Amino acid sequence: MTSFLAAAxxxxxxxxxxxNWAAAEEQIELAVRRGAELVGLPENFAFMGPxxxxxxxxxxxxxxxxxxxxxxxxxxxxxxxxxxxxxxAGEGQTFNRADLVSKDGQLLARYDKIHLFDVDx
Numbered sequence: 001m002t003s004f005l006a007a008a009x010x011x012x013x014x015x016x017x018x019x020n021w022a023a024a025e026e027q028i029e030l031a032v033r034r035g036a037e038l039v040g041l042p043e044n045f046a047f048m049g050p051x052x053x054x055x056x057x058x059x060x061x062x063x064x065x066x067x068x069x070x071x072x073x074x075x076x077x078x079x080x081x082x083x084x085x086x087x088x089a090g091e092g093q094t095f096n097r098a099d100l101v102s103k104d105g106q107l108l109a110r111y112d113k114i115h116l117f118d119v120d121x
Contacts, residue, residue, distance in 0.1 A: 006038040007031035013042075015049025017061060021068050032076045037103075043084035043096060054086050058094045062087035065097075070105040077103045087112065 009027045013020045024045055031039045046065045047054060054061075065085035073080045080101045087097040095112035102108050 004037040005035045006040065007034070007036035008040045009042060009045075011042055011045055013044050013046070013048035015047060015053060017046050017057070017064065020046050020048075021064075024068075025072060028072050028076055028078065028080070032078050036078060038079045038081070040081040041083045043098075045083055046085040055092065055094060058086040058088045061085055062097065066099060069099055069101045070107075073101045073103050074105040079103050079108075084113065089114070 009024065009031065011020065011023055011027065013023075024041055028039050028041075046068070047057065047061050062085065065082060069080050069082045072078075080099075082097075082099045082101070084096040084098050086094040089095040089112070095114060098111045098113070099107060100109040
């Protein structure tokens, strides 16, 4: 069995996707500099905010998050697991989507979490 180094990134995501993507890139770069070959980003890495805003932004968040993961994988030559970002799921709903992207930017796997946590905190 071949061993490899994986990094699990922790972020404090906000309702500002640009800031979240910038923070994620900083941590991806750091993980790669430390030898990571697989980097996992947390659930809600791209957005954490009010439900209504998440729903409104979900088409843009899905498109931009997918592009972000492909760009980062290629730029840093690392496999990425985008732990979760909002993706449209029909009228008034979103999926929490996770993508696994190879270091050359190919989508290897996709998971749409359809049973979302439904408790207000």
